[in-house]
Every structure is written in C-alpha cells, then in structure tokens.
Amino acid sequence: MAKVPAFHRDRPGEKYHDNDRCGPGSEIPLDKRKPGTGGYPHCSECERLNREGK
C-alpha cells in the first residue's frame, strides 16, 4: 500500500491526496472522495510519505 491515484474532497481550503497512509486523506469518507487533484495543492503529508517511499 502506498501511492494511489489522486483524490480530493471538493470544498474550499482542501488539498489533494495520493497516498493511502495519509491521515487527513484517510479521514475523508469514501462517498466524499472525488478523483483527481481538483486543482488543489498537494497534501504535505502525502508528499512526505511519497518522498519516503511509503
């Protein structure tokens, strides 16, 4: 488990996620997740996890 296709929650101030170990990302209910970046900035937690190869 690691990097996954980008997903986001469509509301102001959000970031997009692409790592299934991300805490904030995993808190988004499945039915609220939308595919892609949504034009949001990358989540810093996902960025760190991806960089560490997790």
Ligand SMILES: [Zn+2]
């Ligand atoms: Zn994230």
